[in-house]
Amino acid sequence: MGVLEAERARRIAEAERRGAFASDGYLSVTAWLVHRLRVSGACAGRYLRWARALEAMPRTRQALADGDVTASATAVLVAAAESRPEPFGRSEAILVDAARTLPVRDLRRVVAYWRQVVDAAGAEDEAQRRFELRRLHVSPTLDGMVRVDGDLDPETGQALISALRAVLDAEVRATEDRRTFAQRRADALGEICRRYLDSADRPVVGGERPHVTVTVDLETLERRAGRRCELDDAGVITPEAARRLACDASVTRVITAGCSEPLDVGRRTPVVSPALRRALATRDGGCRFPGCERPQAWCDGHHIRHWADGGPTARANLVSLCRPHHRLIHRGFGVRMRDGTPVFIRPDGSPLEDRAPP
Incomplete structure (x- = not known):
């Protein structure tokens, strides 16, 4: 592949020198390459960039033609030459030797250190430029x-x-x-x-610590026909997802007049208290779904009988489930307690064997 890349770069550079694209009626080398090679404009631009750069990189060009360096390594060297042309000319032999033996990832590190050595101020400026490009x-x-x-x-x-x-x-x-x-x-x-x-040490925003808010009708939580079920920013979710999130959460009662006018906002109450969570950790030792060994820190307290259906927030009505398996329970699988041991049920009604308790 390196030999082909080198030969293509040589021919493109020669065609540009002779003006072959103009004699064929094209206004640019890139347009000529797109037609002749049947490639995209971006690909043609990369071919032309390499051809021009390799003209001033004799050692790199020869190593590529000999198959001593890969196309990926050549791309790293081309970028280095374009960013620091004069220092690269003095250091090309050393960098090509590195490209012959090092994986591309290590070559990038070598080139990064080289840039800092030959142009410390420029390297700082480049780092600041990259920092300014951050986005999310x-x-x-x-x-x-x-x-x-x-x-x-x-x-x-x-x-x-x-x-x-x-x-x-x-x-x-x-x-x-x-x-x-x-x-x-x-x-x-x-x-x-x-x-x-x-976490307990989060900053307070607007009088309370940030949290995920689900707005849902009581009818929806009780599996009756409700109207609203959505997250603040991410939008509409399914009623079963809301029930799963409400299994181990804090709940605030909001009484409204008609569809939207709030009349009374009740106090938020923690569904699973820290003490009860510790009791679950002692009893369950992690996710209780058969075959799962995810630790307690990864688990929610699932209400076997949902609190919206009158289920108590008590140790006997709770089981520790990691979030993937908590999702399964709210999507067709079931769980019930038998003599203090959770029994998991497949969607077809058949039981799953439970792992031994800790």
Whole structure:
């Protein structure tokens, strides 16, 4: 592949010198390449950029033609030459030798250090430029999801990577866990956010600590025909999702006149108290779903008989479930207590064998 890349760059550079594109009636080399090579404009632009850069990079060009460096390594060297042309000319032999032996990831690190050595002030300016490009967009989509998109500066990006890695490394994957790695990362990000919202030392905003708010009719929680069931920012959710979130949450009563005028706002009451949560940790030792070994810190207190249906917030009516299995229970699976031991039921009514208690 490197040999082909080198030959293509050589021919494009030669065609540009001879003005072949103009003699064929094209107004630019890029347009000529798009037609002749049947590639996109972006791809043609990359080919032309390489051709022009390699003209001033004889050692890199020869190493690419000989197959000693890969196209990916050449891309790193081209970017280095474009950013610091004169210092690169003096250091090309050393950098090409590094490209011959190092993986691309390590070569990028070598080039980054090289930039700091040859132009310390420029490296600082470049770091500040990248920092100014940081961005993060979080937007609800029309199909009921929330899109997260952005670019983070290195320090923030590393903090996110380390936090995700910590959650993923602490996770014990059950045999029935069929989530993709991308899904596991998404779940880990949610776990990080929930743990922050659950922490006691969060800042107070508008008189209370930030939290996730679900607005739902009592009729919906009681599995009767309700009208409203939604999150503050992310939009409409299903009634069963609201019941799952209400299993282990704080509830505020709001009495309204008609459809929307609030008349009375009741006191928020914690559904599962810290003392009761500790009792569940002692009894369950983590998620009680058969085969799951996720720790107690990852678990909600699930009401076997939902509190909206009159179920008490008591140890005998609660079971620890990790959030993936909590979701399953609210999507067709069932659980009941038998002599103080939870018994899990498949959607077809057949029982699942439970793991031994701790």
